[in-house]
Amino acid sequence: MVNNPEQIEMGDMAGMLGFLLRLAQTDAYERLFDGEALTDASLTELSILHLVQLNPGIRQGVLAKALRIKRAHMTKIVQALDERDLCRFTIPAEDRRAVQLWLTDAGQAMISTAWPSVCASESRVATGLTAPEAVTLKRLLRKFIGMPPLLQPLTEGSRR
Amino acid sequence: MVNNPEQIEMGDMAGMLGFLLRLAQTDAYERLFDGEALTDASLTELSILHLVQLNPGIRQGVLAKALRIKRAHMTKIVQALDERDLCRFTIPAEDRRAVQLWLTDAGQAMISTAWPSVCASESRVATGLTAPEAVTLKRLLRKFIGMPPLLQPLTEGSRR
DNA sequence: TATTGTTATACTCTATAACTATA
DNA sequence: TATAGTTATAGAGTATAACAATA
Numbered sequence A, B: 001m002v003n004n005p006e007q008i009e010m011g012d013m014a015g016m017l018g019f020l021l022r023l024a025q026t027d028a029y030e031r032l033f034d035g036e037a038l039t040d041a042s043l044t045e046l047s048i049l050h051l052v053q054l055n056p057g058i059r060q061g062v063l064a065k066a067l068r069i070k071r072a073h074m075t076k077i078v079q080a081l082d083e084r085d086l087c088r089f090t091i092p093a094e095d096r097r098a099v100q101l102w103l104t105d106a107g108q109a110m111i112s113t114a115w116p117s118v119c120a121s122e123s124r125v126a127t128g129l130t131a132p133e134a135v136t137l138k139r140l141l142r143k144f145i146g147m148p149p150l151l152q153p154l155t156e157g158s159r160r
Numbered sequence C: 001t002a003t004t005g006t007t008a009t010a011c012t013c014t015a016t017a018a019c020t021a022t023a
Numbered sequence D: 001t002a003t004a005g006t007t008a009t010a011g012a013g014t015a016t017a018a019c020a021a022t023a
Helices: A011-015 A017-031 A043-054 A060-067 A071-083 A105-122 A131-144 B011-015 B017-031 B043-054 B060-067 B071-083 B105-122 B131-145
Strands: A087-090 A100-103 B087-090 B100-103
Touching (some): A011 B105, A017 B017, A017 B105, A017 B131, A043 A060, A043 A071, A043 A100, A043 A105, A043 B011, A060 A100, A071 A087, A105 B011, A105 B017, A131 B017, B043 B071, B043 B087, B043 B100, B043 B105, B060 B071, B071 B087, B100 B105
Antiparallel strands (some): B087 B100
């Protein structure tokens, strides 16, 4: 049994935002895919494919900033995706230092089948919160990280 | 300049709790000690010393669960603290499998001087949120991770 | 048999800096 | 000079499993 008989004194840490965020993030990740492993691609890779699908031609560095992945690491991730034929890159003529990302047909196919299960699993992460609480939590997190608020509350994916 | 001219479409990810938590945790950590590095001990080590100070004799596994650190990793962290004379451990007679942790005098001294600066830096993490928003965010995070609510919010005048 | 902690290994991610090529 | 990306390396943290000692 994994109950928690030991009530420990958390001191200042119970009021520390950074600490609470770390625990919450760890718990969220544990609840994601509870048990089931991702075989074809990591969650990070799926996120990248999702964003490249929505933002075709996005520059690698922009993606890295959005996902808080270091540039050096992003290079390796993109190379791994390229080696598996999931994405391609091109050098734009207007700035030949940049790298633009595109999905291959295989990448399109993979993310189209894999992403719905990510969404389904994600929707089960907020167990323990009421629906309005989850909405508030997400709104505050978006503000905290400087992400623009959602214009359309909660229905389908929005288009431009 | 590090402005963000590129507004990228986040799709489903803007509404995913796990994703928002990951970004928030990364941002929070970056804002912590903005620039200044911790020299004597890592943030994890300081957290452990703080909790051992508040919960003398706490078992290693209980601490690991509270901090979401894997047991195998906790072993190495505690060994490192022991080697630096910051904490000690004992084997309780009532369960000789367990390991109880205690601060040495040096550990007491170190955490007593280092912890206030952790708290001071932590209090600057929530930039961008109003004070009531930060309070709400922390309350929701505590609920999300199953941590008991704070009985006395932060000032006087609290009731249940 | 289950639990606590240890050891070992592999992997992911971070941190850093030097490097190139372009701007 | 500054920026975008690459390469390389060191270190922290995670994931996993086998193991010993104890319950």
